[in-house]
Structures are given as C-alpha cells and as structure tokens.
Amino acid sequence: MSRVPTILCIDDEVLGLEIRKVVLEREGYLVYTATDGPAGIRIFRQQPIDAVVLDFAMPGMNGGAVAMALREIRPNVPILLLSAYLSLPEEVQNLVTLVANKGDGALALLRNVKRILESSGD
C-alpha cells in the first residue's frame, strides 16, 4: 500500500468527531469527517476511502443504515462501527467489519482501525 490510508469518520457528535480526527491524523491517516449519514455517503462516493469509522446512534440515519448504503456502493469496504450501547442488534453487527465500544480510548481505536485495514487484504 503505497499511499496513505484514507479514513472516513461519521459522527453527529462534532467534538468527539474532531478529537477522533486528530487522533487518527497523528497516526498518519488521511481523515475525512461527516456529521451525518448522507454527508458521509456523499464523501464516500467522491473520495478513495479505505476504511470507515462510523457512529451508530445518529439522528435521521443511524449507523446501520449508513453501513448498508456504503456496502451497496462498495461491498467489501472495511467499516468500524462505534457504539455507546453495549449490545447492538445482530443484523447490524453483521453489516460491518468490526464493532467497538465508545470510550475504550485512543489506543483501542487505532488498533481497531489498523485491524480492519489489514482485514480488507488488498
């Protein structure tokens, strides 16, 4: 992989989103952000996104719906779904590559992002 991996972060929590962006950028990723599903999908269509970090609970269109839309565009895009809820419905979990809890810390986030990028295998 010659170029810098590009990550799309979608979360309605603006502050959390910005902080997450800084953490990922410090690790050397190129980060795009969107504060709702439709905006994220738009960016996903326009940019060569390698992985998506997606919040589950969002107004209007939740993480599950966004993941489904992204997978329709690119069926094997790696998606990390972040959730504050302890357990998500199984059908939602099956839509994404990995599910992680919010609040586990930056190291866990970076580890998970790395994991899903590697799992995509290309």
Added chain:
Amino acid sequence: MTDSPVGLHEFNRVVRTTLLVPVTVLAVLAGLLVWQVEHALDLRQHSIVNTRVNDQLLTLQQRVTDQETSLRAYQLTGLPSQLVPYNSAAPEIEATLAQLRNLPAVSGISDAHVNKLEQDIRAWQSWANGVLAQPAPAPEAVTAALTQQGKSIMDGVHHDFQDTLTTAENERDRYDAKLNQRVSRFLQFVLILALASGIIIGIFASSRLQRVSSTYELALQELHERNARITASQQLLATTLESIGDAVISLSEQGKIRFMNAVAQKLTGWPLGAAADHPVGEVLRLMHPQTHQPMGDVLQDLDRSGGMGLHQEGTLIARDGAEYAVDVKVSTVMHADGRADGSVVVFRDVTELRKAEVTLIANEKLAVTGRLAASIAHEIHNPLDSVANLHFLISQETDPQRRSDYLKLAQQELGRTLQISRAMLSLYRESPMPVQVNLEELIGSVLLLLDRKMRDQNIQVEQSFTHPVHVYGFPGELRQVFTNLIANAGEAAGPNGSVRILVRPASPLDGRAGTIVEIADSGRGIAPHVEKKLFQPFMTTKGERGTGLGLWVSLGIVQKHGGTVRISNSTEGDLRGAVVRVYLPERSAQAKAEDEDHDAPLIAPPFESAEEWAFTSTPRAMS
C-alpha cells in the same frame, strides 16, 4: 302457578260438597217424613170421628130403648110416673139426631142412614104418642096386638141402629186398616229411604273422601315438591354464597347485619351469630388506605349514587386486629316490584393484589430505568470517548497551548458526563415527603435524557412555559411520569415528527387551581380499539418493546398527587396526534388525603376537544 297450592282450593270445594249433599238428602228425607206424619194424623182424625159417631149412635139407641121401656112400663102399669124416663129422653134424642144430621163427611155414615133412622124413630114416636093420647088403658086391657105393633116398629128402629152401627164400625175398621197399612207402608218407606240415603251418602261420601284424600295427597305432594325445590334453591344460593371468593354481607334497611357468608366471617373475624343485628360499621371496620383514618359508614354514599353499586377501597381491621386491603362494593337490594329491601356489601381481600401491583409498579420503574440506562450509557459514553481520546492526545502532545486546549475540552466533556449522571440519579433520589418541585426544571432534565433519542429520530421538541410553575410532590415520581409520557409522544410522532410540551396554569374554567402539562404529538392519534384500555396494566401498542405498565403507573402517580390524566385525539392545531393532559393541583399529594376525607371531588379540567378519554380509575397503592 298460583301462590297457594292448587290442591287447597279443590280440597275446600270437596269438603263443602261432601257436607252439603248429606245435609240436603237428610233435609229432603225430613220433609217426606213430615208429609207422611201429616197424612197419618189425617187418618187418625177419621178414626176419632168414627168413634164419636159410634158413641152418639149407641147413646141414641140407649135413649130410644129407654123410651120404649118407659112406654111399656106405663102400658103395663098405667101409672103416669112410669113415663118420666120417656119424657126426659125425648130432648136428648132430638139433640143427638141433630148432631148426627150434621156429621162431617168423613164419618162414613151416609145421610140415607141417618134419614132412615130418624124416619123410623119418628114413626115409633108418633105411634107412641098415639098410644099416649088415648086414655090410659087398664093394664089388663093392653092387648098383645097393641104391644106387637109397637114392638114391630121398634124392631125396625133397632134394625136401623144395627145397620148404621155396622156401617160406622165397618167404616172405622176400614180407616184403621188404612191407617195400619199406611203406617206400615210409611215405615217401609222410611226404612227404604233411610237405607237409600245411607247408601247414597255412603257412596257419595266415600267418593268424596277419596277425592279429598287424593286431592290432599296431591296437595301434600306438591307441597313436598315445593319444599324440595325451595330447599334445593336455598341450598344452591347458600352454597353459591359460601363458595364464592368474595365476602358478602346482607344488611337490613337500618344497616344492621342480617347475613354474612363464610368469607365475610373469616375476613372480619366475626362469626355470624355474634355479628347478627350489629350495625355494619361495628363489624366492617374500614380505614382509609393512605391516612389510616376511619372511613365512616359504607352506606352513606348509597343514597347519593341512587342505590347503584359503589366502589370503595380501604383497609379492613378484623376483630383480631389483622388488616386486609379490601375493595368494597355496596348496592341496594331491589325486589322485582322495585321495593328496596336493605343492601348488600360485597368485598374482597385484595392484599395480595395490592402487593402484586406494588411489584408491577416496581417492575415498571425498573423498565423505565433500563430504557433510560441505555440512553444514559450513550450520553455518558460519548463524552467519555472524547475524554479518553483527549487523554491520549495530551499524553502525546508537547505543545503547551495544544495541551491546554485539550485539557479544557476534556474538562468540558467531563462536566457533561457529570450533568447527565446527576439527572439520572435525581430520577431515583426520592424524598419520603412531598417537596416543592419546579416543573420547568424537572421537564428540562427529562428532555435532557430523552434528547438523544429524539434527535436520533429527528423529532422536533418544542416546549413552552407560560410562567414559572411549582407543584408540590415527589420529583422522582413526577419525572417518571413525564419521561414516560414524553417518550410515548416521541414514539408516536415517529421519525421527523414533532412533540410539543405546553405547561400552563389551570384557568379558573379548568376547576381547581393547579397546573396543566399538555404533551401533544404529530402521530396518528389513539386508535378506537385501544382507547378504552389505555390505562390498563399490560396494555401496550409497542409489542415486546413495551411493558404495558407505563400509562397505568403514570396515572397512579398523578392520582396520588391529586391530579388527573386525560388523553384525547387533537382535532385542531398543526399537531393532529394524541394530546395527553396532566392536571396537577396546586395543593397536591399531602393535601390530597385530607381532601378525600371531605369527599372533595377531583374536578377534572374541561377540555375543548370533543374526543377525549378521562381515566380516573385502576391504579392504586402507589407507595
């Protein structure tokens, strides 16, 4: 079926005819006897007349013989003195002859007989007078021829007498025979009649008695059947009353105890024998469930309710001091003709039910907690996630300005976490006494917790407070009510819907002073088949997501605060879904118990909407 046994009328009728027929027969018999006796007496009269005629004839004969003898003696002696009997007999002969001429027809002596006799007597007398008209002859001069002449005339007279007497005797004999015959026939007649009457009466009486006996038998049988039916029906009623799980007390019009079934005796601790004729208040001692003050007479509201069943709940203090939570219903006993006859008190031990309700309420509290926990976890995890990430950045950052910025952000996010955790805690931080509650603050904190949920669904929440509103109550419970109602409204509104919360003081038109919280949504309103059941426990329109206890518990809490909950479908304005109006009185919880003692009606505020369901029943035992 008549009231008296059919047999009894028949029985009386039969007895009457049984008495009447013999009396009639005997009366007829007596009439016949009298008639016969009259007849016999008539015959007897004939006999008497005959005897008298006989006597008269014999007397006449005697007198005529006397004259003959006297004349003969005169002829023989020539002495005028010998003629004295002759002369003295003459008037008697005349008188007797006169009597014979006037004989009644019944004598059997015909006029021909009497005339012949008289004629012959007169012939002899004229002959005798002829003899006497001549100068008295010398005795020796009396010739045999002369004597013979008189004797032959006299023989004729005697022959007449003999003839007449024989006739009279024959006549008498004939009558006597007739009388005898009649008497004997009469006796036969009486005998036969008596026999016939006896037989008739006997047969009749026996047939009647048979009927009486069979009628009596029937009546008796019917009576037995009736008794059996009544006994069976009594048995059934008694068994039913004893078997039902509810306690039943029957009261006289004066409110004295007439009957108690086994359950009532067991619950009150009063055996029927001891309780009978006691005023109901002595046996059924009811306390107010919350205040534990005596509730007063269960009958006092009966008149007001028009005799219909009246529901009350209370705590029953048994004779041994045991306490039971009871539901009491009193109704007037009405006869079919509309006459009131005392009343009946039905009550049941709901202690277990109350306990179950308390458990249900606790369950709902847990369910609400569970639902909130999810949203709280979300609320807390978001800032915590930022804080954790910031912590990483700070540890990596060397630029002081950046570190300071990160620290500030972390501080801010921690503050948010704290705020949410406080709101969460206050939901269950409950004081045992009602306190002053700022409704604006309370609803604000509820919205804070529900905010994420609403925003997820892009639901617009508008709130409007017309003035600072304070009520008196239990904040944790009120928060539970509004969490429930606002969350319901959000679910009803659905994605992209809206919810409007309006808090305003109750206007004088609304009734008592207080506050009204209106929660309107843009959903589809309440379906008709659901409306009646809205406030029932386990009623849910949300499938497995709902416990079905939310509204039920909410209503209980509001009622505990002296308020009411009304749900209607909005027919005006831009939000055409359901509208929930919670009325909370100015003086609530604490004052409510006192109010109830004075039976102050909870005046529910009137609402403008036509379709409206008010719910003031069901949940109780809020603790």
